[in-house]
Amino acid sequence: MNIEKAWEILKKEGFKKTDKREQILEIFSQTEKYITARDILDVMMAEHPGMSYDTIYRNLSTFVDLGILEETELTGEKHFRMQCEADHHHHHFICMSCGNIKEINYCPMETLQNAIPGYEIENHKFEIYGNCPNCH
Amino acid sequence: MNIEKAWEILKKEGFKKTDKREQILEIFSQTEKYITARDILDVMMAEHPGMSYDTIYRNLSTFVDLGILEETELTGEKHFRMQCEADHHHHHFICMSCGNIKEINYCPMETLQNAIPGYEIENHKFEIYGNCPNCH
DNA sequence: ATTCTAATTCATAATCGTTACGATTTACAA
DNA sequence: TTGTAAATCGTAACGATTATGAATTAGAAT
Missing domain, CATH: 3.30.1490.190 (Ferric-uptake regulator, C-terminal dimerisarion domain)
Known part of the structure; x- marks a missing residue:
């Protein structure tokens, strides 16, 4: 999934366009890997020292609910990645x-x-x- | 796996026979379900109010290493059960x-x-x- | 049996990932 | 431009787990 598609979904569901959400999506669009909430925090803290845990976790959870991100649990920690484009189960x-x-x-x-x-x-x-x- | 078999393994690997280990094995031998460290704690606290977290977690980890217990992660929390007898992968x-x-x-x-x-x-x-x- | 020693447990605190909260700020619709 | 619900911040609380140093104990050695 690309960022445009993600915003389509977010808009349709009545979510607002914010810088934080844009940056989170940006990070996911640049990797194929499963990454953690901490990974996101580390990157975003660099630019925005005042980042809140809440913002990351809440948005990750929202994105999973909306089918924008996939979630899996590797070794006890939640990992996320962009939802695959594939329309079939895999x-x-x-x-x-x-x-x-x-x-x-x-x-x-x-x-x-x-x-x-x-x-x-x-x-x-x-x-x-x-x-x-x-x-x- | 039964308790006797578990002690065989523990003895062979040089682990000592303690009341706490016996009780943990006892609990597992009485259920087929996957249970958590907290479940074990709750049961054992009843008899031994001074139980330590350390004892449970350390032993669960030991038992998994020795192949006495199976471990899986349901909804973020570790769950354990007796290793199946079955000698074939399943x-x-x-x-x-x-x-x-x-x-x-x-x-x-x-x-x-x-x-x-x-x-x-x-x-x-x-x-x-x-x-x-x-x-x- | 008694002693010795490493293993085990206890008691407690620290850590890690996550969730929760009231106060403040912001997107965006009216 | 203003009003309002949504989003974020700052921070604390939470639950599961790991870590630590002191006290106890199983089992081997004497």
Whole structure:
């Protein structure tokens, strides 16, 4: 997702255009990796020494709710990245060296659905970790 | 895994037999569910008002390292349960209502391995959430 | 059995990531 | 230009976890 698309969504939902939001989106648009709230804070604190935790966390949460950001929990800490453009459901390979991700156009749930009759599946987590071609 | 097996491992690795460890193992042997460090604390505080956080967290970590407990992260908090007896690799369906788990004897990695040549897979996470037959 | 020592626990504080809050500022609609 | 709800700031509180130094204890050595 690009910044324009993000603002479209924000506007449509009645959120205001602020410098802080613009900068957060800017940061995400410049990386493919999953990054933390702290990562954002560190970058933004440099320009705006008076940044508030609240602003970061509140906006990250808003962006996730609106489908602008994806969220995952690597080692206990929340990590975020721009929502993929892909309109189909997919998963991610996450490189443990460089942090870049690759979309995996495969979902195991297709196969699994029939294997456990009586069980009502609501959600699933499927992530693959390792080293990408550039990192080994 | 049962308590005897756990002590075998602990003894073999040179860990001492203590009341606290015995009680922690006891608690895990009595449930199938994933439970938190706080859950353990609450139970043990009842009998031993002077319990220390350190004792719980240190031992949980030790048990995970030794393969006595399984660990997963549900909603940001670490959850633990006895390591499954199953000698084959497997995954879990986790009921969001009652907390019970069901072993899933299927791993998507078999299928995926060939789909991303050049990518070195080191690890993966696959968990399914929903409601079990008893809970809907 | 008694002693010794490293392992374990206790008691408590610090840390880390996150959430919450009233006061102040700001975007933007009227 | 003004009014108002939204957003931010500044700061504190929170929950889960880790860390620390002192006291206790399991189990080996004597």
